[in-house]
Amino acid sequence: MRIIEISSYVATPLSGMTLAQLGADVIRIESVGGAPDRTRWPLADSGTSLYWSGLNKGKRAIEVDLSSERGRRLVADLIVGGGRRGGIVISNSERNPDLTYEALRARRPDLIHVLLTGRRDGGTAVDYTVQAATGFPLVTGPEDAARPVNHLLPAWDVAAGLYLATGLLAAERHRLLTGEGQQVRVALEDVALATAGNLGYLAEAQLNSAPRERIGNYVYGTFGRDFTTADGERLMIVALTPRHWRGLLTATGLTDVVSALAAALGADFDEEAERYRHRALLGDLLASWFTTHTFPEAEAALRTTRVLWSKYRTFTDLAADGARLLRQNPLMAQVRQPGIGRHWAPGSPVVMAGEQSQPEVSPQVGQHTEEVLRTELALSTDDLAMLHENGVIRTHDDEHDDEHDDEHGDEQDAVQRTREVDHHGATC
Structure with missing residues (x-):
């Protein structure tokens, strides 16, 4: 499957990457100089966007001047070409009239336009x-907060990206069976409304x-909240079932x-509704236990139960715990x-058929321009x-930056080589 991606920010790039990780050939189109989100924070010391990467x-x-007619025609040629594996595009813009669904469908009736x-x-x-x-920010945050609290996680972008990928695969499946193309549209606001409805909030x-x-x-x-131990650690505890509750x-x-x-x-505290209704009283009782026990003591007690719990960690804590969480996770x-x-x-x-796909590097601006135009458009x-x-395209040599390599590079290379042997990328 070959997909042309004309996108920026979160949802559409995530959609393209999701499909690339499943084996699709995703060709990202960028304007000359790179997409506007190429410099979005957080950044590495070099100024390279960790977010974009x-x-x-x-x-x-590939890097194309989309303001020029010739540049837009090149991109249109890529979209409508590719034989049975081509004719698929993901976009979050309708600015270019040459690249709309109607214009492209006139050249390829079985086009899939997402x-x-x-x-x-x-x-x-x-x-x-x-x-x-x-409505979500007005029920998010501390109980005594007076102002709305937006969530740090761009949940609707993430959900929309996965809906885009799902819609694309459904449309491709339909085309495979019938030969018919179609446009797939996903509105970010609709994703949030659908989720609010599906969860019962509306x-x-x-x-x-x-x-x-x-x-x-x-x-x-139900019953769940955070607690602080005697040594200042904070835990999240959730008791969804009577068994969880009795174990706690x-x-x-x-x-x-x-x-x-x-x-x-x-009250019958085996009932979720009762535990929730009296959550403050129950929470205070439990809080008094946690404040008189250290985290190791609380951990030892909780590990003997089926209670759902986790210690709160910062991103820094998570990244620093590489030996257990990063190195050992395929x-x-x-x-x-x-x-x-x-x-x-x-x-x-x-994980497909027991196989875990491995991460690949992200492309530099224009890294594959000549390769793609030579192989895909001859x-x-x-x-x-x-x-x-004529300034229609730009090409960049592949660059390598080793200055940030870890001092244990040889050891990490060995880890990577082992994983490449043990885990192969799945394909869709």
């Missing part, structure tokens, strides 16, 4: 404005007179106390990214020279 692994990239919009009517939106419009708002309250780190409708009480020695409380209140492998250096990066979390050396001379 993370979302574009395993793609090929488009992300902000709103269903084609209006613009980004994750953070969609958050604001759909129905609750329509049917209940009382609005949903902000509850901080309590888990809505046993681990903390509170079974008899909570039984007496249940009798006094006339999802992760070492990559040497130009401009960044050597670091651990994930492949696809999808352009000659003279053709490429003329396009370059």
